[in-house]
Amino acid sequence: MRILLMTDLEGVAGIKNYEDWCRPDSMFYEKACRLLTEEINAAVDGFLSAGADYVEVADGHGPGAVDVELLDPRAEYARGWPKAWPFGLDEGFEGVAWVGQHAKASSEFAHLCHTQSFGYIDLSVNGISIGEFGQLALCASELGVPAFFASGDRALTEEAQELVPGIVTCEVKRGVTAGTGEDCTREEYQRRNAGAIHTPPVRARQVIREAAEAALRKLEATPPALIPLVPPFHRIAVFRPDEKQPRKTVSRESDPHSVIEVMRMPFDPQPTDQAPLVKAD
Numbered sequence: 062m063r064i065l066l067m068t069d070l071e072g073v074a075g076i077k078n079y080e081d082w083c084r085p086d087s088m089f090y091e092k093a094c095r096l097l098t099e100e101i102n103a104a105v106d107g108f109l110s111a112g113a114d115y116v117e118v119a120d121g122h123g124p125g126a127v128d129v130e131l132l133d134p135r136a137e138y139a140r141g142w143p144k145a146w147p148f149g150l151d152e153g154f155e156g157v158a159w160v161g162q163h164a165k166a167s168s169e170f171a172h173l174c175h176t177q178s179f180g181y182i183d184l185s186v187n188g189i190s191i192g193e194f195g196q197l198a199l200c201a202s203e204l205g206v207p208a209f210f211a212s213g214d215r216a217l218t219e220e221a222q223e224l225v226p227g228i229v230t231c232e233v234k235r236g237v238t239a240g241t242g243e244d245c246t247r248e249e250y251q252r253r254n255a256g257a258i259h260t261p262p263v264r265a266r267q268v269i270r271e272a273a274e275a276a277l278r279k280l281e282a283t284p285p286a287l288i289p290l291v292p293p294f295h296r297i298a299v300f301r302p303d304e305k306q307p308r309k310t311v312s313r314e315s316d317p318h319s320v321i322e323v324m325r326m327p328f329d330p331q332p333t334d335q336a337p338l339v340k341a342d
Contacts, residue, residue, distance in 0.1 A: 062155045062281070063115045064108050065206075066101065066136075067148060067197055070122040071163040071173035072213030073097045074233035074265035078255040079173055085124050096262055097161050098128040100212065100233070103266040104160050105133045107273025112281070119148045121193075122161075146324040147200035156209045156280050157201045160269065164216035164236075165192020166250075167243055171216030172236035172257035179251040182243055182299040182309065186320060187291065195224050199320045202288040209285055210276035212269050214257065227285035229276035233265040234258060247303045293317040298328055 075096045076082045082093045105116050120127040120140040129138050139149050150157055164171035166181040176184045176192045183190055186199060194217065198208040210229050211221040218230035237256040245253055260268065295315045302308040316323040 062113045062277070063117070063153060064113050064277070065117050065119060065148075065150050065154045065157045066104060066108075067119045067121050067157065067159050067162070068097060068101055068127060069159070069161045069163060069193065069213075070094075070097055070126040071161070071175075072217055072233070073100055073161040074260050075262045076173070077257075077259075079179075079251055083122075083173070091128075094126045094128045095131060097122075097126050098131045099262065099266055100160050100269055101127065101136075102131070102133040103270040104158065104210070104212065104273040105136045107270040107275075108158075108277050109135060111274045111277035113277060117149065117154075119150075121148065126161075144325055146321055147197060147204065150197070150201060150204060150206060152204050152206070154204075154206050156277070156284075157197065157206050158208075158210035158273070158276070159194060159197075159221075160212050162194050162211055162213040162217050162221075163192075164214060164220050165190065165195065167241040168192075168216045168220065168236075169239055169241060170236045171238075171254055172214045172234055174214075174216060174236070174254055175250075178247075180247045180300050180303065182301055184296070184298045186294055186296050186323065189224075191224070192220065194221055196324055198225055199288055199290065200324060202290055203320050205287065207280065207284045207287060209280040210273055212272065225285050225288065227279075227283070229272055229279055231269050231272035233260045233268070245301065247301045250301060290320060292319075294320045294323045296323045296326070 116136045164174040166176040168174040212231035215232045215235035234257045298312040300310040312328040314326040
């Protein structure tokens with residue numbers, strides 16, 4: 062069984078804020094990369110113990126965050142995709158999983174939540190509000206690959222369970238900030254959701270390993286259903302104001318056949334003060 066493991070950094074236990082932990086020039090970036098890699102290794106060990114033949118680790122954090130020297134040698138590391146989406150995933154994989162994933166932009170009680178960047182208020186496809194988890198999960202469904210495991214903060218686990226009923230999730234921390242922050246600027250939103258209650262990393266890794274093993278065994282027995290996809294696909298993004306764009310800039314793109322192709326399209330912002338905040342039904 063071949064598994065693609067998508068990774069990010071903000072959803073890892075012990076990652077406390079964006080400024081000090083999540084950028085290459087952050088004072089704790091090397092430690093953050095180590096914490097992420099140890100969570101990855103826990104999931105890899107769980108998958109292999111449950112019978113996986115191959116685990117490909119996709120380094121999904123913007124500047125890269127997997128410490129390849131510490132990565133479990135039984136896995137393979139992937140970085141640098143010519144077309145980005147779907148990050149190396151194809152029909153040859155039997156499942157896709159996530160470690161270190163954060164919740165989507167505007168999530169309540171989420172830690173360091175955003176979608177692609179802190180500049181988003183919302184991203185939706187065919188009226189379904191999604192974040193980075195949802196973007197890849199939709200691509201996976203187009204390819205016939207089930208999304209079966211995700212670890213991150215509590216808001217991410219709730220988001221994943223809503224989009225993919227039956228997915229196994231693993232909570233390693235929980236945010237404490239109420240509200241969506243919709244009225245924040247990009248700079249304000251980047252600092253808004255830094256409060257969280259963390260599972261200590263050693264225990265978080267234990268929980269991830271156990272949940273990952275259970276998730277793969279469940280995948281083999283009763284795979285989660287694929288997300289229903291009905292073309293054409295319409296993507297709408299709503300952005301926060303900053304020095305380059307006004308309040309609530311909206312971008313709309315469509316593809317008649319493929320959600321993967323609509324993910325690959327560049328955004329074409331169209332300024333407006335009346336762009337609606339699109340929510341899932």
